[in-house]
Amino acid sequence: MAKKMSVVVFTGSVDRLTGMAVLVSAAAASEMEVHLFLQLWGVYAFRKDVVEKNMNFSEFSELKQEVHEGLVRVKAPSWIELLKQAKELGNVKIHACSLAMQIWNVKKEDLVDIVDDVIGAAEFIDYASESDVTFFV
Amino acid sequence: MAKKMSVVVFTGSVDRLTGMAVLVSAAAASEMEVHLFLQLWGVYAFRKDVVEKNMNFSEFSELKQEVHEGLVRVKAPSWIELLKQAKELGNVKIHACSLAMQIWNVKKEDLVDIVDDVIGAAEFIDYASESDVTFFV
Amino acid sequence: MAKKMSVVVFTGSVDRLTGMAVLVSAAAASEMEVHLFLQLWGVYAFRKDVVEKNMNFSEFSELKQEVHEGLVRVKAPSWIELLKQAKELGNVKIHACSLAMQIWNVKKEDLVDIVDDVIGAAEFIDYASESDVTFFV
Numbered sequence: 178m179a180k181k182m183s184v185v186v187f188t189g190s191v192d193r194l195t196g197m198a199v200l201v202s203a204a205a206a207s208e209m210e211v212h213l214f215l216q217l218w219g220v221y222a223f224r225k226d227v228v229e230k231n232m233n234f235s236e237f238s239e240l241k242q243e244v245h246e247g248l249v250r251v252k253a254p255s256w257i258e259l260l261k262q263a264k265e266l267g268n269v270k271i272h273a274c275s276l277a278m279q280i281w282n283v284k285k286e287d288l289v290d291i292v293d294d295v296i297g298a299a300e301f302i303d304y305a306s307e308s309d310v311t312f313f314v
Numbered sequence: 315m316a317k318k319m320s321v322v323v324f325t326g327s328v329d330r331l332t333g334m335a336v337l338v339s340a341a342a343a344s345e346m347e348v349h350l351f352l353q354l355w356g357v358y359a360f361r362k363d364v365v366e367k368n369m370n371f372s373e374f375s376e377l378k379q380e381v382h383e384g385l386v387r388v389k390a391p392s393w394i395e396l397l398k399q400a401k402e403l404g405n406v407k408i409h410a411c412s413l414a415m416q417i418w419n420v421k422k423e424d425l426v427d428i429v430d431d432v433i434g435a436a437e438f439i440d441y442a443s444e445s446d447v448t449f450f451v
Numbered sequence: 452m453a454k455k456m457s458v459v460v461f462t463g464s465v466d467r468l469t470g471m472a473v474l475v476s477a478a479a480a481s482e483m484e485v486h487l488f489l490q491l492w493g494v495y496a497f498r499k500d501v502v503e504k505n506m507n508f509s510e511f512s513e514l515k516q517e518v519h520e521g522l523v524r525v526k527a528p529s530w531i532e533l534l535k536q537a538k539e540l541g542n543v544k545i546h547a548c549s550l551a552m553q554i555w556n557v558k559k560e561d562l563v564d565i566v567d568d569v570i571g572a573a574e575f576i577d578y579a580s581e582s583d584v585t586f587f588v
Binding site for chain 3: 182192199203207209235244250
């Protein structure tokens with residue numbers, strides 16, 4: 178049976194989302210089943226009206242330019258592109274938290290279309306409790 | 315045997331504490347045994363002299379007002395209220411890190427009374443290594 | 452067989468690195484096998500030209516002085532010293548992410564010498580999927 182990874186995506190910061198997406202890519206390539214659960218800032222970052230313009234960093238904002246130049250130099254895809262590729266390659270499900278959707282007052286069609294569904298925390302905890310790897314990002 | 319979840323609560327920021335509390339509520343409702351381990355900012359946020367006045371956000375401080383309005387609109391309980399309810403409902407233990415207690419120079423009676431005890435990191439690692447779900451928040 | 456802990460060290464902030472190092476110390480003392488995977492800011496914080504001068508906090512920067520005084524009062528070793536001691540005591544491996552190394556344009560000899568090697572995310576995910584405890588810090 179495939180190994181499983183469950184990740185709470187609380188963050189909406191581009192640096193942390195990139196770190197998370199690299200791990201998801203690797204897990205998908207290793208044929209793991211992956212479940213992401215978007216909480217507050219995660220839902221925000223996946224909003225169609227936010228995803229392109231969001232430049233927030235969680236730490237060391239003063240080094241943002243240097244990191245961006247490094248990412249361009251190594252031709253690293255964006256975090257959203259990494260997730261798209263991971264979904265094409267493997268078994269990656271992206272769930273948005275129903276409470277966070279209400280807080281932002283948005284519907285599933287307001288999020289980028291790689292989001293699969295809207296679920297409650299109890300359903301995600303079921304996935305997590307069956308997983309081999311669990312992260313809160 | 316009940317599934318177990320162990321969570322390091324390093325953060326003292328209200329947004330992350332709320333995300334954590336939602337997950338704890340869900341786990342308690344699913345009859346999981348839950349252990350929280352309060353590290354540096356976690357102990358700070360559970361101090362009686364801090365808990366009510368703490369408004370710190372970990373990310374996107376400029377959107378704090380919008381999130382607060384969303385939380386009021388959906389009638390979401392505060393993170394501390396969610397944890398109280400989870401403790402009444404299920405098996406949730408809140409442990410404060412003994413090192414963090416020393417750094418803040420506080421005693422157990424200085425923390426809100428839903429904190430169960432003060433333990434060392436080795437004891438928490440024992441809980442974590444028996445757990446199905448582990449998070450660092 | 453020894454229990455295992457795998458930790459993604461995304462952060463480069465001194466407060467979170469200290470919380471992480473306390474957990475690693477405890478796990479090493481409990482004879483767990485520990486794998487750290489340094490991502491973006493983690494690699495940055497382990498750079499020889501950064502490690503001594505880095506004072507960044509992830510939250511509550513205004514309380515940095517109070518925390519530093521508390522750490523001195525309880526004679527807590529620095530996070531890097533805690534990791535050195537944990538490596539001497541137990542089975543702790545520190546892996547730097549190959550992508551992060553490229554983004555910072557650094558080589559293994561540019562990092563402090565407690566870093567063991569440079570690996571890709573897929574290799575770390577293998578360690579994580581065999582672990583009893585997994586954290587993203």
